[in-house]
Amino acid sequence: MFRSPSGTGCIITLTTDFGLDDAYAAVMKGVILDTCPAANIVDISHSVQPQNIAEAAFLLRSAYPYFPVGTIHCAVVDPGVGTARRPIAIRANRGMLVGPDNGIFTHVVLEDGLVDRDGSLLSGGAVELVASEFRRAEMSQTFQGRDIFAPAAAHLGLGVPLRNLGPTVKEIHLLDLPVPRMTAGVVHGCIIHIDRFGNAISNITVEVTPRVARVIVNGTEIEGLSRSYQEKDIVAIFGSIGFLEIAARNGSAAHRLGLQVGDSIQVSP
Amino acid sequence: MFRSPSGTGCIITLTTDFGLDDAYAAVMKGVILDTCPAANIVDISHSVQPQNIAEAAFLLRSAYPYFPVGTIHCAVVDPGVGTARRPIAIRANRGMLVGPDNGIFTHVVLEDGLVDRDGSLLSGGAVELVASEFRRAEMSQTFQGRDIFAPAAAHLGLGVPLRNLGPTVKEIHLLDLPVPRMTAGVVHGCIIHIDRFGNAISNITVEVTPRVARVIVNGTEIEGLSRSYQEKDIVAIFGSIGFLEIAARNGSAAHRLGLQVGDSIQVSP
Amino acid sequence: MFRSPSGTGCIITLTTDFGLDDAYAAVMKGVILDTCPAANIVDISHSVQPQNIAEAAFLLRSAYPYFPVGTIHCAVVDPGVGTARRPIAIRANRGMLVGPDNGIFTHVVLEDGLVDRDGSLLSGGAVELVASEFRRAEMSQTFQGRDIFAPAAAHLGLGVPLRNLGPTVKEIHLLDLPVPRMTAGVVHGCIIHIDRFGNAISNITVEVTPRVARVIVNGTEIEGLSRSYQEKDIVAIFGSIGFLEIAARNGSAAHRLGLQVGDSIQVSP
Numbered sequence: 001m002f003r004s005p006s007g008t009g010c011i012i013t014l015t016t017d018f019g020l021d022d023a024y025a026a027v028m029k030g031v032i033l034d035t036c037p038a039a040n041i042v043d044i045s046h047s048v049q050p051q052n053i054a055e056a057a058f059l060l061r062s063a064y065p066y067f068p069v070g071t072i073h074c075a076v077v078d079p080g081v082g083t084a085r086r087p088i089a090i091r092a093n094r095g096m097l098v099g100p101d102n103g104i105f106t107h108v109v110l111e112d113g114l115v116d117r118d119g120s121l122l123s124g125g126a127v128e129l130v131a132s133e134f135r136r137a138e139m140s141q142t143f144q145g146r147d148i149f150a151p152a153a154a155h156l157g158l159g160v161p162l163r164n165l166g167p168t169v170k171e172i173h174l175l176d177l178p179v180p181r182m183t184a185g186v187v188h189g190c191i192i193h194i195d196r197f198g199n200a201i202s203n204i205t206v207e208v209t210p211r212v213a214r215v216i217v218n219g220t221e222i223e224g225l226s227r228s229y230q231e232k233d234i235v236a237i238f239g240s241i242g243f244l245e246i247a248a249r250n251g252s253a254a255h256r257l258g259l260q261v262g263d264s265i266q267v268s269p
Numbered sequence: 270m271f272r273s274p275s276g277t278g279c280i281i282t283l284t285t286d287f288g289l290d291d292a293y294a295a296v297m298k299g300v301i302l303d304t305c306p307a308a309n310i311v312d313i314s315h316s317v318q319p320q321n322i323a324e325a326a327f328l329l330r331s332a333y334p335y336f337p338v339g340t341i342h343c344a345v346v347d348p349g350v351g352t353a354r355r356p357i358a359i360r361a362n363r364g365m366l367v368g369p370d371n372g373i374f375t376h377v378v379l380e381d382g383l384v385d386r387d388g389s390l391l392s393g394g395a396v397e398l399v400a401s402e403f404r405r406a407e408m409s410q411t412f413q414g415r416d417i418f419a420p421a422a423a424h425l426g427l428g429v430p431l432r433n434l435g436p437t438v439k440e441i442h443l444l445d446l447p448v449p450r451m452t453a454g455v456v457h458g459c460i461i462h463i464d465r466f467g468n469a470i471s472n473i474t475v476e477v478t479p480r481v482a483r484v485i486v487n488g489t490e491i492e493g494l495s496r497s498y499q500e501k502d503i504v505a506i507f508g509s510i511g512f513l514e515i516a517a518r519n520g521s522a523a524h525r526l527g528l529q530v531g532d533s534i535q536v537s538p
Numbered sequence: 539m540f541r542s543p544s545g546t547g548c549i550i551t552l553t554t555d556f557g558l559d560d561a562y563a564a565v566m567k568g569v570i571l572d573t574c575p576a577a578n579i580v581d582i583s584h585s586v587q588p589q590n591i592a593e594a595a596f597l598l599r600s601a602y603p604y605f606p607v608g609t610i611h612c613a614v615v616d617p618g619v620g621t622a623r624r625p626i627a628i629r630a631n632r633g634m635l636v637g638p639d640n641g642i643f644t645h646v647v648l649e650d651g652l653v654d655r656d657g658s659l660l661s662g663g664a665v666e667l668v669a670s671e672f673r674r675a676e677m678s679q680t681f682q683g684r685d686i687f688a689p690a691a692a693h694l695g696l697g698v699p700l701r702n703l704g705p706t707v708k709e710i711h712l713l714d715l716p717v718p719r720m721t722a723g724v725v726h727g728c729i730i731h732i733d734r735f736g737n738a739i740s741n742i743t744v745e746v747t748p749r750v751a752r753v754i755v756n757g758t759e760i761e762g763l764s765r766s767y768q769e770k771d772i773v774a775i776f777g778s779i780g781f782l783e784i785a786a787r788n789g790s791a792a793h794r795l796g797l798q799v800g801d802s803i804q805v806s807p
Contacts, residue, residue: 143778228351240412497620509681
């Protein structure tokens with residue numbers, strides 16, 4: 001499935017905190033194309049808040065299910081660059097994951113069932129990216145996106161088998177993600193992302209909340225679940241990736257209700 | 270012209286208000302590539318002010334004439350997502366237009382002569398995107414860019430005929446755009462866009478103003494028409510897409526003269 | 539090396555101050571694809587501060603070495619558009635450079651050894667882009683990125699020989715770049731770029747500073763050279779493109795130390 005000897009049709013996505021004002025993201029693209037000229041490189045986002053691994057993990061998880069099977073996802077938010085944290089690549093259900101072993105793949109590996117709650121690998125496969133023939137010849141201490149991750153993604157795109165990139169890894173580092181709790185029928189979750197529209201996205205999925213009678217967030221009560229952003233002024237709605245979100249008609253719910261990442265949210269049945 | 274059975278060489282542009290901080294634009298790209306792997310996806314802009322249909326319509330119109338014939342333009346600024354407004358696709362002179370029927374294609378369909386001033390279709394062809402085999406199997410109420418528009422664009426890119434995507438539409442919703450008026454030889458227009466350089470672009474075209482002796486905008490008088498941004502401190506000049514614009518040498522005219530979208534501008538012959 | 543009759547595999551990069559909010563960058567892409575459908579267009583950055591040629595020159599130089607040989611780099615930061623400054627294309631060691639002759643290629647042509655310190659061409663080759671068959675038929679005074687530079691890059695991508703694009707140019711305009719000086723063993727340089735992480739990048743390379751005992755910048759003394767951003771609170775480190783930079787662990791050195799582009803920095807052996 002991942003073999004593509006000429007690299008034809010391979011898709012490589014990038015998720016980083018490099019921004020678009022500097023040349024760092026472009027440098028990764030140059031390095032990828034130098035090895036794998038046919039790569040179709042797609043930006044997921046380069047606007048992750050600097051060193052915010054959790055935000056990158058959320059964005060990657062938001063996009064991952066929609067890319068073709070076989071896509072190579074390269075994610076580099078890497079405050080520990082140049083320290084002991086390992087560079088890794090993981091075979092996931094829908095493609096490959098390439099990046100630092102710092103929790104950036106937490107959502108994807110959990111939702112794909114690749115690891116248990118401690119990060120021990122159950123299926124798939126993962127390696128530490130140490131094989132020197134698949135790194136840049138000149139290595140820096142400060143830009144492994146260029147020197148390790150882009151070359152690894154490009155070689156996977158060419159069809160190099162995962163096992164050639166380095167020794168097997170048995171355990172993946174996971175972020176300690178907030179998980180919704182249920183007490184006396186009430187689901188307690190929290191806001192995990194505010195999007196550009198000011199929609200406040202929680203970690204509460206439809207699976208854990210079969211019925212929604214009332215939502216309380218930051219002192220505001222919202223009655224019932226809506227089907228459209230236009231239904232009323234402030235709505236609670238299961239958004240496009242399956243999480244309960246709070247939105248405002250033609251405006252920013254985060255701004256109107258003063259919501260931030262980390263705020264608690266309760267759903268009563 | 271639009272048939273391209275393997276999708277080879279098809280270009281799909283995106284114009285949205287999704288921003289680049291979230292994964293929404295990337296999700297659309299993943300969905301497009303999943304159906305049409307050879308699509309060359311080009312961003313026009315994802316930085317449209319949230320829910321500003323007029324701005325998206327202007328940006329699309331600014332780029333449309335320069336893309337190859339056969340390009341598929343997918344534009345999603347969609348405050349009415351999940352309500353009764355129709356999802357549509359239109360055959361235009363230089364390619365296909367895919368998006369909500371909320372006025373986002375106003376400039377293009379008028380300038381291509383596809384509709385009359387009321388939006389009644391004169392030529393080309395348009396359909397409502399309801400054929401379920403060309404939508405995503407799982408539909409959300411909140412992200413039709415992913416569920417309807419990206420799949421429609423991708424299938425058009427594969428060469429699926431427009432008529433297969435749904436029933437014919439006879440009328441396109443148009444924005445009520447400000448049109449320049451002429452009184453006693455003076456052309457009265459308004460500022461419709463401020464660009465990154467602070468150039469203030471009006472809706473006055475060279476066709477309606479064969480002679481420009483004096484321009485008045487926000488209390489400032491500018492004598493004569495210039496040929497270069499460097500000619501003097503504040504210039505009136507016909508810009509790159511044919512509209513009269515006000516620019517400052519090495520600076521922002523909008524800032525210096527306090528100009529905003531909607532400000533009136535007069536041209537005396 | 540640069541011939542590619544069908545345009546297969548040609549890479550064209552863009553470095554501009556057009557931003558991503560307007561359609562200008564997209565217009566250049568449309569024009570390129572209209573001539574050279576197989577072009578793989580890669581953004582280096584469109585976020586150069588308006589009319590800041592030095593910043594564009596630095597970003598281009600940061601990315602240039604990492605792109606495949608044969609890449610065509612089109613850079614348009616052009617305050618003099620429509621005036622007498624020449625539009626040019628240059629054959630460099632690793633590809634082609636296309637843009638205004640205003641110093642935007644200074645770093646690349648110096649580091650490639652194409653010119654002497656006065657800008658006189660020593661090797662490579664350069665032309666003025668005046669051949670009308672390789673420009674757009676309709677020319678504006680305000681957007682030569684669309685009318686001259688994008689068409690030139692696209693035709694080079696198709697394999698049109700450089701000499702066909704116009705008459706030979708013997709001298710390239712260079713920026714007056716700050717060069718590090720050595721006095722009594724101390725290297726005196728300056729900050730030339732602040733990146734998104736707040737890392738302050740100087741013009742001091744490892745070649746001119748074989749030993750670093752102490753760095754002084756804006757009144758702060760930093761002892762010794764570090765190997766990782768995590769080593770201590772404020773580090774001096776040779777960054778990924780070979781320049782000495784000042785960084786803060788998990789934060790912005792520029793913010794903490796009040797550093798700006800142009801600030802002086804001293805290195806004692």
